[in-house]
Amino acid sequence: MWQHGSLMTTSPLLMIPGPTPVAPEVLAALAEPVRSHTGPENAATMLRIQAGVRELMGSAQARVYCFAGSGTLAMETALINHASPGERVIVVSHGYFGDRFTEVARALGMRAETLHVEWGEHADAAALRELILAGAAPALVCMTHVDTSSGVLAECAALAATVRAASPDAVIVVDGVCATGGVEETMDAWDVDVLLTGAQKALSVPPGLVVLAVSERARSRRELLGDIHAYYADLRRWDASVDDPRKYFSTHAVSLLRALEVSLDGILAEGLPARYERHRRVAGMVRDGMAELGFAPLTNAACLAPTLSVLALPDGVDDAALRAGMTERGVVIAPCLGPWAGKGVRIGHMGTVTEAEAARTIDAAAAAIAAHA
């Protein structure tokens, strides 16, 4: 086991912005005997996941789908079920993963128009309103709650209100992959239609599950579309097994689902306000500690997400050398993406991460820098 301040380790500490460290009780759930995908134990797990996700995502009415796949499949599923090829889709992009919505929409033959926000800044609601009103009513408006590339926490409540006022019937899709479980999300209060996430970030489960919570408005849109060019990603085909998880559509990832059930139990037992407060506290500790080493956020101070920090390298510190030096000391962090590649590093601090892991990360960075000085 890791000891704070020690170079002795059996496994590296993952401080990348996903996948994140997984708690022992969740790993233990993965080691349980495999269950039948149509049996009563898995059905009970799935119903508990649905209830837990509704609580986590702040929705009394959403329908919760959870199946094997990565976050990108969740994005594709959200788009293909709620807009047809040729329809107008607006994307608010705060970075690399916002741009992915545009790419997915175009791959699906939709007419995507993107509000490109400067990296590290918030979107301008007036510019979004203008873009929406400049053309036909969009079928979808997509946004990323926390863009894992720029470290921006989007102002989802305000942006969703802007969309609703400008285009009342638009289906609003929020990517919560780097947010859900680490920062508050209130789907009903925001009047958001699809909130999607993956297992591997602030939900503290290994990669491999998509979670989508879907509103009544979005479900009506799905009905209107009729047959779509998807099979596994067609939410209508999953519906019977959402209502009764003993019904087969496609074999459930039973072990990962059990792990998610255990992780959600832990998340709800910690209490959502306490959990979000811990994320803010640990984020502050990482930023303060790294500031002492000369690292400053590339993200505007008003836009910082509590789940990761995107930090500019101090003069004379090389990106690859720093990360290699930290890996040697048992802490793995990530490089920057897109226009910020080579300029900084990304440190994830979400899920199970506490002050102890933040301290280890800062110590490893200090030691790696000192070794190269």
Ligand code: PMP
């Ligand atoms: N959205 C966001 C905000 C992400 O951070 C990621 C992955 N880092 C994705 C979508 C895509 O998820 P995946 O890699 O699981 O396909």
